[in-house]
Amino acid sequence: MNYNRIIVLLIIIILVAGLAVLAFSGHSVSKEDSVVKILSNSTLNANDSIKIKLTDLSNNPIAGENVAISVFDSNGSLVTSKSLKTGNDGEASLNLTNVSGGKYSVNITYEGNSQYNGCKLLRSFTVADSLVEEVASEEQVTSNTQSSGDSGAYYSEQSQSVVYTGEVELGPDGNYWRHTGNNEWEQVG
Structure with missing residues (x-):
């Protein structure tokens, strides 16, 4: 008889069964955060x-x-x-x-x-609060008006009054920025 073949076949079956148990025995794939x-x-x-x-x-x-x-x-x-x-x-x-x-x-x-x-x-x-934005265009600047480089002013509605709250300039990124003091700026809209 071919006992050697039977022994090799049994070893292969045991290895395959062991791998199957290992693969499906609660081993879970971890999730990504x-x-x-x-x-x-x-x-x-x-x-x-x-x-x-x-x-x-x-x-x-x-x-x-x-x-x-x-x-x-x-x-x-x-x-x-x-x-x-x-x-x-x-x-x-x-x-x-x-x-x-x-x-x-x-x-x-x-x-x-x-x-x-x-x-x-x-x-x-x-x-x-509700915002009212006023931006002066170059056409609105006359020879009698001194321009300090400001593109306009920023106003906000506070307690039902419109209050000046800073300068507004057009930034290099195409967005308007409000000067809040101490060389700090805040994006508007």
């Missing part, structure tokens, strides 16, 4: 949007996933709460409607899936 970021400025205007982006640790977008966004006022009262689906770019937006000026916080939660671990983000932001 996820990150949620807020793309919007920390100061928004009424009716602006909070724009977020969901990515992996390599900054690759995570598309088609549900993200819960809740906004709370300074007293901790819920203002709005939505579940949004991320687009192909991993981004989603929550429109802030009927929100008055003040301080708010946003809580963003992604529960994760079979491939990604969940993540959370809690961030504070401010909704500015």
